[in-house]
Amino acid sequence: xxxxGNSCLQYSACxxxxxxRRRSIVYIVYMGDLPKxxxxxxxxxxxNMEAVGSSDASKYLVRxxxxxxxxxxxxxxxxxxxxxxxxxxxxxxxxxxxMQLHTTRSWDFMGFPLxxxxxxxxxxxxxxxxxTGIWPESASFSDKGFGPPPSKWKGTGQTSANFTCNNKxxxxxxxxxxxxxPVGQFKSARDAQGHGTxxxxxxxxxxxxxxxxxxxxxxxxxxxxxxxxxxxxxxxCHGADILAAFxxxxxxxxxxxxxxxxxxxxxxxxxxxxxxxxxxxMKNGILTSNSAGNSGPGKGSISxxxxxxxxxxxxxxxxxxxxxxxxxxxxxxxxxxxxxxxxMKDMHPIIYAGDAPNKAEGITGSLSRFCSYQYSLDExxxxxxxxxxxQFGWGEEAQLAAGAxxxxxxxxxxDQGRKLTAKIDQTITVEEESAxxxxxxxxxxxxPITSDIVSPDITxxxxxxxxxxxxxxxxxxxxGEQNFRNFHVLPTCFRGCCSC
Numbered sequence: 001x002x003x004x005g006n007s008c009l010q011y012s013a014c015x016x017x018x019x020x021r022r023r024s025i026v027y028i029v030y031m032g033d034l035p036k037x038x039x040x041x042x043x044x045x046x047x048n049m050e051a052v053g054s055s056d057a058s059k060y061l062v063r064x065x066x067x068x069x070x071x072x073x074x075x076x077x078x079x080x081x082x083x084x085x086x087x088x089x090x091x092x093x094x095x096x097x098x099m100q101l102h103t104t105r106s107w108d109f110m111g112f113p114l115x116x117x118x119x120x121x122x123x124x125x126x127x128x129x130x131x132t133g134i135w136p137e138s139a140s141f142s143d144k145g146f147g148p149p150p151s152k153w154k155g156t157g158q159t160s161a162n163f164t165c166n167n168k169x170x171x172x173x174x175x176x177x178x179x180x181x182p183v184g185q186f187k188s189a190r191d192a193q194g195h196g197t198x199x200x201x202x203x204x205x206x207x208x209x210x211x212x213x214x215x216x217x218x219x220x221x222x223x224x225x226x227x228x229x230x231x232x233x234x235x236x237c238h239g240a241d242i243l244a245a246f247x248x249x250x251x252x253x254x255x256x257x258x259x260x261x262x263x264x265x266x267x268x269x270x271x272x273x274x275x276x277x278x279x280x281x282m283k284n285g286i287l288t289s290n291s292a293g294n295s296g297p298g299k300g301s302i303s304x305x306x307x308x309x310x311x312x313x314x315x316x317x318x319x320x321x322x323x324x325x326x327x328x329x330x331x332x333x334x335x336x337x338x339x340x341x342x343x344m345k346d347m348h349p350i351i352y353a354g355d356a357p358n359k360a361e362g363i364t365g366s367l368s369r370f371c372s373y374q375y376s377l378d379e380x381x382x383x384x385x386x387x388x389x390x391q392f393g394w395g396e397e398a399q400l401a402a403g404a405x406x407x408x409x410x411x412x413x414x415d416q417g418r419k420l421t422a423k424i425d426q427t428i429t430v431e432e433e434s435a436x437x438x439x440x441x442x443x444x445x446x447x448p449i450t451s452d453i454v455s456p457d458i459t460x461x462x463x464x465x466x467x468x469x470x471x472x473x474x475x476x477x478x479x480g481e482q483n484f485r486n487f488h489v490l491p492t493c494f495r496g497c498c499s500c
Contacts, residue, residue, distance in 0.1 A: 024080070027073070028094055030276055034070050101231055126253060128258070134191050141225065155170070157172060163188040243276065246276075289309075290311050296441050297441075310457050313459040315438050328420060383403035384404075
């Protein structure tokens with residue numbers, strides 16, 4: 001059914017028309033370990049489908065898992081799903097649902113300086129990166145000085161019109177179980193979003209416009225990378241694709257798997273594709289490092305908590321970025337979340353977004369105050385001014401389109417009744433004395449399924465980390481912006497104030 005020798009595979013799920021006609025949806029059928037004798041995954045599938053009443057089973061098979069564990073993905077009606085779940089050999093059966101992505105100085109802070117003594121065997125380590133892909137031309141992934149891949153490597157390197165592997169990136173595959181590739185995305189393992197490139201360079205991998213200067217590097221710079229693209233710009237990280245990536249990565253011979261993806265709510269281990277994939281990785285001696293999640297600080301908010309995974313919470317390092325908003329009356333507001341990479345020398349008038357609606361587009365002040373829509377502000381009123389937006393919404397897209405000098409999204413009140421002027425200073429780097437405190441957004445335990453297990457397992461730097469970035473996306477991803485950079489800090493502008 002699937003061509004396992006192909007370096008880059010795309011599997012299509014059912015079309016809406018066909019699914020609607022059968023009233024079916026795509027399910028993952030997990031059947032545990034591989035059979036000890038022979039490969040019977042597909043033949044068993046046909047037999048089982050005949051047993052539940054389908055005369056054309058192969059037509060509805062999306063893909064099979066048969067390299068590292070046993071299972072398949074198929075279009076099933078509700079009746080077929082119920083019957084199949086009771087057949088011997090089926091461990092669990094659950095819908096192919098979406099999961100979400102989670103997102104220089106950090107290694108020094110952890111005690112791994114640039115001149116740390118290295119072992120030559122580090123070049124034999126292969127890290128499987130499951131995410132949005134990778135930008136292979138980044139300097140972080142140069143193979144200068146690298147020899148051929150380790151002999152244990154059984155995977156393949158994708159060669160296509162827009163992607164070529166090297167001796168650093170030794171493998172590349174992509175998976176798409178939810179139909180066609182979204183517009184603007186690459187039909188390859190190339191990263192159009194940035195998240196995968198960013199995380200890959202921190203593992204096995206400068207400054208961002210003068211901020212956080214230093215040498216950007218990964219924890220094990222000489223390690224090899226195998227890329228498994230499972231996430232796309234339409235927020236699709238489907239469970240079927242995640243399991244497919246695990247199936248391949250285990251068989252390809254990776255040593256470690258890194259995954260920053262998780263479910264929106266806790267799932268039983270047998271209904272969680274990540275927990276299943278990690279379990280089989282563990283059985284094959286492969287450590288999987290999972291992000292705990294970004295849904296904190298509520299109790300039990302962790303999304304990756306299986307006992308056989310290494311779940312990692314996000315903590316601060318001993319560096320933070322500080323941006324100052326200086327008012328014309330010399331009042332100063334400080335923010336340690338947003339980034340401003342541009343120098344603003346002169347004072348600019350402040351205008352409240354609610355007082356500058358784009359009436360020509362039918363926008364009222366009750367909507368423009370949020371700065372949430374591209375054409376919600378009146379360009380003639382906000383050009384050259386700093387726009388004060390209410391906290392609901394981000395504000396960059398509206399004010400950029402209208403020609404504003406900057407945006408303020410305050411955490412505390414600024415008197416709107418006075419005619420104020422202000423400037424936003426360029427962000428500076430200062431010491432973070434509270435490090436390594438866990439970030440407020442980082443998901444907390446305990447394990448919501450097995451409550452007597454402590455989760456997450458460890459913390460690691462995860463706040464405002466500088467790393468490699470895709471050249472397919474600007475630093476803010478706003479329409480009209482041309483600020484393409486090789487490195488990027490995440491998050492860029494989260495509340496507070498940012499100059500554009």
